[in-house]
Amino acid sequence: MKITKIETFICHAYRTNWVFVKVLTDMGIHGVGEATLEMRELTVVAAVNELNRYLVGKDPHDIEAFWHDNYRDSYWRGGVVLMSALAAVDMALWDIKGKDMGVPVYQLLGGKVREKVPCYANGWFAPAKTPAEFAAKAKEAVSKGFKGLKWDPFGSAYMNISRQEFSGAMECVEAVVATVGSEVEIMIEGHGRFNIPTAIRIGRALEKFDITWFEEPIPPDNMEGLAEVRRQIKVPIAAGERLYTRWDFRNFLKLECADFIQPDVSHAGGISEIRKIAAMAECYHIPLCPHNPSGPVANAATLHIAASTPNFYLLETMMSDVPYRNDISTESICLDEGLMSINNKPGLGIDINEEVIKQYPYQPRNLRHYNGQLTDIRPENASDYFIK
Structure with a gap:
C-alpha cells in the first residue's frame, strides 16, 4: 500500500475553523486527521500540504518513520504549526492502519x-x-x-x-x-x-x-x-x-x-x-x-x-x-x-463529509x-x- 495524496479541508465552526486532513492510498483506504489551529488555520493547511512531497509513495503503515523523519527534516524543530500538521497526518495514518487491519486504533x-x-x-x-x-x-x-x-x-x-x-x-x-x-x-x-x-x-x-x-x-x-x-x-x-x-x-x-x-x-x-x-x-x-x-x-x-x-x-x-x-x-x-x-x-471510527464541509467555508476569527x-x-x- 502506498500513499497517493494528502487533502485538506477547512470548515467554519463559529469560534474557530476546523481543519481536517485526508490521506489517500492506492488501495482505496483513506484516513482522516484534524489539525485545527485557532486563528492560524490557513498557516497550518500550508504546512500540511508541504508534507505531500515527503509522503506520496510511502507506506502509510510506517507511522514512526513518518513522524521521526519529518520532525527531523523540518530542521526548525517544534512549534505549534509543524506539530499540528504532523498531528493531523499521524491521526490519519493510524486511521488507515486500523482500517487495513480491521481493528479500532485503541x-x-x-x-x-x-x-x-x-x-x-x-x-x-x-x-x-x-x-x-x-x-x-x-x-x-x-x-x-x-x-x-x-x-x-x-x-x-x-x-x-x-x-x-x-x-x-x-x-x-x-x-x-x-x-x-x-x-x-x-x-x-x-x-x-x-x-x-x-x-x-x-x-x-x-x-x-x-x-x-x-x-x-x-x-x-x-x-x-x-x-x-x-x-x-x-x-x-x-x-x-x-x-x-x-x-x-x-x-x-x-x-x-x-x-x-x-x-x-x-x-x-x-x-x-x-x-x-x-x-x-x-x-x-x-x-x-x-x-x-x-x-x-x-x-x-x-x-x-x-x-x-x-x-x-x-x-x-x-x-x-x-x-x-x-x-x-x-x-x-x-x-x-x-x-x-x-x-x-x-x-x-469516523469519516468526514466533504460536500457538507464545503457549505461552511473558512471565516477568519480573532x-x-x-x-x-x-x-x-x-x-x-x-x-x-x-x-x-
Whole structure:
C-alpha cells in the first residue's frame, strides 16, 4: 500500500475553523486527521500540504518513520504549526492502519484499560455574563449529566486584576458552586492570563471552593514561574495545552509545574506523541487530562488515547456545538451521565463529509479572551451533538 495524496479541508465552526486532513492510498483506504489551529488555520493547511512531497509513495503503515523523519527534516524543530500538521497526518495514518487491519486504533495501542471515558463540560456557559447567568447555565449542564464544569470567570483581565474584576470572578465561582453542589468537579480556567503575584492571589482565594484545578494561571512561556505558583498555592494546577513535544513536557515534568497535564492531540504531534508524553507523565504519577475543544476527528482520536492510556483521568468535552457538527462527519457520540462511549469501529471510527464541509467555508476569527467577548463561544442555535 502506498500513499497517493494528502487533502485538506477547512470548515467554519463559529469560534474557530476546523481543519481536517485526508490521506489517500492506492488501495482505496483513506484516513482522516484534524489539525485545527485557532486563528492560524490557513498557516497550518500550508504546512500540511508541504508534507505531500515527503509522503506520496510511502507506506502509510510506517507511522514512526513518518513522524521521526519529518520532525527531523523540518530542521526548525517544534512549534505549534509543524506539530499540528504532523498531528493531523499521524491521526490519519493510524486511521488507515486500523482500517487495513480491521481493528479500532485503541487495539493497536495495546487495547482498552477502560470501557467508558469520564468527561467534563466546557462551553456550557455561553453566553453568560453575570454570576446568576453562569449559575443558571451550570444547572442546565448538570441536568444533562455532566459531573464536571470548567470556565474562565475573569472577563477581559490581563496580567493584573482590579478589585472589581476580582470580586466579580469570585462571586461567579461562588454562585456556580452553590448551585451545583459538592458532587460536581469545578475547574477554573486562567487561559494563561495572569502574572505570578496575581495568579498566586487568585489561587489562594480559590482554595475555599475545593476546586479540582486552576488551569494555566500564567502564560505558558515561563515553566519556572508556573512551578513557583504551584508551590505558593494549595489548589491543584493543570496546564500543558500550549506545549507541543515530549521534550517540552520533559522539562515541564522535571520542574513539577502541574498536577495534571493537558496536551492536545491536534497540536502536540498526534496520537504517537501524546502516547509518549502520557508515558513520561506516568513515571511522575501525573494524570493525563487532554485539551479537547476542537472538532469531531480530534475528539475521536483523543477517545482512543483515553481508552488505552492507564494514567488518563478526565476528558474535556464541549457541551454543545454548531448545529451542523453531525452533518460534516459520521461522528456518533454517546454521552451518558458524564461518560463517553468509545467507538469500536475500525480505525478512528469516523469519516468526514466533504460536500457538507464545503457549505461552511473558512471565516477568519480573532482571539476573544481579552476583549470582553470571552463567553461568545457558541452561536445562538448551538445544539447538543451527542446521543444518550
